[in-house]
Amino acid sequence: MHNLNFKPKAFLFDLNGTMINDMEYHTLAWYSIMTEDLGAKLDYENVKKEMYGKNHEVLERVFGKDKFNAEEIERLSIDKEKRYQEGYMPHLALIEGLDHFLERTKEANIPMAIGSAAIPFNIDFVVDGLNIRRYLDAIVSADDVKTSKPDPETFLKAAAALNIAPADCLVFEDAPKGVESALNAGMPCIVLTTTHTIEEFEGYPNILGYITDYNDAKLNTLF
Structure with a gap:
């Protein structure tokens, strides 16, 4: 990671490719x-x-x-x-290590939200199918925004729902358009390399690092 001293006050997760590899x-x-x-x-x-x-x-x-x-x-x-x-x-399953990461985050009293372009039908399919709703303090879906990513609206609404300043939120994303959305919202980002190669993210200054799953030891610096 580029900034090991960053201590987020909230975590914002994209869903598809970020929480599940689908x-x-x-x-x-x-x-x-x-x-x-x-x-x-x-x-x-x-x-x-x-x-x-x-x-x-x-x-x-x-x-x-x-x-x-x-x-x-x-x-x-x-x-x-x-x-x-x-x-x-x-094949419905959380990306490896995310179950423990969610539990650790909950224990640390760091609020969490989903900010996704998915419709509620699909979000509910994942959240309830994997029984993770208890970890989430807010969900922003496609139905909640006028303009999709890379517009910042999705992540800004998620931050507002948590009552956390955008600059204090850390976004987890898997797609360049999502990273761009976080950048436009003034938020740093960690990239899951589930869907795109690292080379496809060149030029985004808000990326703190890349992980393949949530077992990566670099995530320990966030707490």
Whole structure:
């Protein structure tokens, strides 16, 4: 880490790829819908690059703003999330070490929140499926913000819900757009290398360090 002296007053977690290693299943669900159902000429890697923001934003980036009406977007979104949950359910698990990290944080009386572009349907699937709601003091979902990451709204709302100044929050993220969102919110960030390579995060000055899971000894400096 670049700043071993930073002592956060709150932890803000992205969800997908950060608390659970599930981004492959989101991508597979979208890939199936886009290529098989909607006829898009995209390979898996190109679909993966679009995996950020709200569902309607993903569809608009790939197909254009006028391709689907609101009813069609809602139907496609529900279909995608059902395919994702069906595929990921047998593998539902916290990233290694996170269970102990959450417990340690709770014992240290450091508040925690989720700030995610996921819809409540998916957040509840994870939070209740893994029985971690007791650790969380706030949840900000796609339904709670007007503008998705890299806009800072998600993390700023999470900090406000905890009544903690943005500069005193530490964000855990796995995606460049999420790190950019934290930067725009004035928050330092730790990156999980579950989804992207370290090289993909070049140029972000708010990154304190990189970890593969929550067993990393560098996290001990946060308490």
